[in-house]
Amino acid sequence: MKPTVALVGRPNVGKSTLFNRLTRSRDALVADQPGLTRDRHYGHGRVGGKPYLVIDTGGFEPVVDEGILFEMAKQTLQAVDEADAVVFLVDGRTGITPQDKIIANRLRQLDRPVHLVVNKAEGVNQSIATAEFHELALGEPWAISSAHGDGVRELMDRVLEPFPEEEEEAQARHPKFAVIGRPNVGKSTLVNAILGEERVIAFDHPGTTRDSIYIDFERAGRNYTIIDTAGVRRRTKIDEAIEKFSVVKTMKAIEDANVAVLVLDAQQDISEHDATIAGFALEAGRALVVAVNKWDHLDGEKKETIKRDIARKLSFLDFAKFHHISALEGRGIADLFKSIDEAYQAAMSKLSTPKLTRVLEVAIERQAPPRVGPVRPKMRYAHQGGMNPPIIVVHGNALEHIPDSYIRYLEHTFRKVFKLQGTPLRVQFKTGE
Numbered sequence: 001m002k003p004t005v006a007l008v009g010r011p012n013v014g015k016s017t018l019f020n021r022l023t024r025s026r027d028a029l030v031a032d033q034p035g036l037t038r039d040r041h042y043g044h045g046r047v048g049g050k051p052y053l054v055i056d057t058g059g060f061e062p063v064v065d066e067g068i069l070f071e072m073a074k075q076t077l078q079a080v081d082e083a084d085a086v087v088f089l090v091d092g093r094t095g096i097t098p099q100d101k102i103i104a105n106r107l108r109q110l111d112r113p114v115h116l117v118v119n120k121a122e123g124v125n126q127s128i129a130t131a132e133f134h135e136l137a138l139g140e141p142w143a144i145s146s147a148h149g150d151g152v153r154e155l156m157d158r159v160l161e162p163f164p165e166e167e168e169e170a171q172a173r174h175p176k177f178a179v180i181g182r183p184n185v186g187k188s189t190l191v192n193a194i195l196g197e198e199r200v201i202a203f204d205h206p207g208t209t210r211d212s213i214y215i216d217f218e219r220a221g222r223n224y225t226i227i228d229t230a231g232v233r234r235r236t237k238i239d240e241a242i243e244k245f246s247v248v249k250t251m252k253a254i255e256d257a258n259v260a261v262l263v264l265d266a267q268q269d270i271s272e273h274d275a276t277i278a279g280f281a282l283e284a285g286r287a288l289v290v291a292v293n294k295w296d297h298l299d300g301e302k303k304e305t306i307k308r309d310i311a312r313k314l315s316f317l318d319f320a321k322f323h324h325i326s327a328l329e330g331r332g333i334a335d336l337f338k339s340i341d342e343a344y345q346a347a348m349s350k351l352s353t354p355k356l357t358r359v360l361e362v363a364i365e366r367q368a369p370p371r372v373g374p375v376r377p378k379m380r381y382a383h384q385g386g387m388n389p390p391i392i393v394v395h396g397n398a399l400e401h402i403p404d405s406y407i408r409y410l411e412h413t414f415r416k417v418f419k420l421q422g423t424p425l426r427v428q429f430k431t432g433e
Ligand code: GDP
Pocket: 009, 010, 011, 012, 013, 014, 015, 016, 017, 018, 058, 119, 120, 121, 122, 144, 145, 146, 147, 148
């Protein structure tokens, strides 16, 4: 599973500068989707064969003015608590501040690796830049420049050192779906409705209390794994009251699933929070099925209003199927499974080079890419570059001139021909081969 790295530190030490550097290359692969709320605090990065998730806790910094007890915001604490490694950034130019000391005290109590990093150290030698920070008693500090990139690669090599390289096979040979959504939309009720009527084969893969629960089950002769982010089967009465939403848990579950089932509450307005969670699934490239839950006790007019609201606010999920269900009454679940199966098949499709190339040729015949000045991009052939999501790599010349609208046209064409309902699809270009 991908490790999660949390960036912490007081304001202005350079967390968001480092975050942008760590996530830049990966983000560029995801075309901007109209309507998608991009949460800039969570991103994907990779060093060599090791992908990771990175969280910039900066946005949660509380406005604290009473000086005695500085409390990091609850969300920050939660993120730090759930991360696999913590990067604690300090400012090499200003030196140690009282706030740094308070954060250091807190981090020293953690049972996971904390890396003390001295930022803004461009042009300064490691030992000089880090000298005064030994006092924070968090091990050997490492100096970097987030702005210039010095020392960042080495930093990430150190941070990721304990974690294994990405496994190649990894993909389950049956749908492994994560039930995601904000609190109270009905995730637990849905998980219970699904498992209540099914034969649960294996129960509870090993994990810690901060992880989601994995349950294998069989339904109509087919195998599935459900990833339960709400942790229904582990909750006690006491937990239930304090159970809160966890971004890290949600992101990890999405990464580890091949299909995400996004649960929405039809009896509440669709919120930014819903859109953000949907965005996580999209950025991870996971197949997606949307369950609009609590579709009971609604009159016809209200149903229409909600459908319009969802279509407007989640327009970037146009590739996914939407189901109107009632987890409480156990209605709509059979159809939901049809879409989970379909989305899984689409995400795992194997597309042959001759077929892809033929579809590409037909698409070009119907509508050629526009000329840019004297150049006309020339597309020669296409091959599949990956699954879950399907990645279609188009080879040719001058492909960097192809406009986004044409990329969407190609996506649309491939999606239609290969019946890729339910999964995001990525079309990429490779020039000169
Ligand atoms: P955050 O509040 O911790 O997220 O900090 P920011 O990333 O917004 O950075 C705060 C300020 O420090 C900005 O003006 C950055 O341009 C500057 N900064 C960030 N990293 C570096 C660095 O490596 N060197 C220098 N000289 N300035 C930096």
